[in-house]
Amino acid sequence: xxxxxxxxxxxxxxxxxxxxxxxxxxxxxxxxxxxxxxxxxxxxxxxxxxxxxxxxxxxxxxxxxxxxxxxxxxxxxxxxxxxxxxxxxxxxxxxxxxxxxxxxxxxxxxxxxxxxxxxxxxxxxxxxxxxxxxxxxxxxxxxxxxxxxxxxxx
Numbered sequence: 001x002x003x004x005x006x007x008x009x010x011x012x013x014x015x016x017x018x019x020x021x022x023x024x025x026x027x028x029x030x031x032x033x034x035x036x037x038x039x040x041x042x043x044x045x046x047x048x049x050x051x052x053x054x055x056x057x058x059x060x061x062x063x064x065x066x067x068x069x070x071x072x073x074x075x076x077x078x079x080x081x082x083x084x085x086x087x088x089x090x091x092x093x094x095x096x097x098x099x100x101x102x103x104x105x106x107x108x109x110x111x112x113x114x115x116x117x118x119x120x121x122x123x124x125x126x127x128x129x130x131x132x133x134x135x136x137x138x139x140x141x142x143x144x145x146x147x148x149x150x151x152x153x154x
Contacts, residue, residue, distance in 0.1 A: 026124070027124070028042065030120050030123075030124060031045070031117070031120065034113070034116040034117065034119075034120050035113060035116070038109050038112060038113055038116075039083065040080075040083075040085070040109065040113070043068070043076060044076060044079065044080055044085075045110075045113050045117075046066055047062060047066065047068075047073070047076050047077065047080065047086075047100075048080065048085060048086070048102050048106050048109065048110055048113075049110060049113075049114075050062055050065055050066055051086065051100045051101065051102050052102045052106070052107065052110055056091070056099045056101070057099065057100055058091060058097040058098060058099060058100070059073050059074060059077055059088075059097070059098050059100055060073075060097065062077075062100060067149045067150060067151050068151065069151055077098075077100055080106070084103060084105055085102065085103055085105060085106035085109065086100050086101060086102055086103060086106060087100075087101045087103060088100055088101075089101065
């Protein structure tokens with residue numbers, strides 16, 4: 001058992017899961033701060049980025065790719081549509097589905113947001129060497145692809 005780091009007076013400090021949760025909270029707080037001036041949330045950024053990178057994605061496809069409950073996805077896309085960041089159109093091949101397309105305004109937001117994310121990641125990972133960041137990236141990817149995905153419903 002290792003000593004707690006300064007400011008972390010909790011027996012949970014010695015569990016990797018606790019540390020990962022705290023890093024996740026830090027990443028969420030950081031993204032909330034950097035996306036606030038753009039008027040979007042981290043989750044909205046993920047939806048926009050996924051929609052921008054996919055060929056004519058449906059709401060259902062976005063939900064599956066991002067691990068977001070389909071009912072929650074509808075609300076997210078409603079909000080993005082109200083902000084003029086996406087257009088939702090019926091799929092001509094399947095009238096039951098909607099295609100979600102980022103608007104030109106959304107693409108400008110995405111450019112700004114991606115730059116902000118790069119700066120925030122550089123700041124967050126500054127205490128680590130480039131090799132350590134790559135290792136963290138690889139290890140987290142391995143863990144995420146080994147275990148079942150969790151779908152967020154809120």
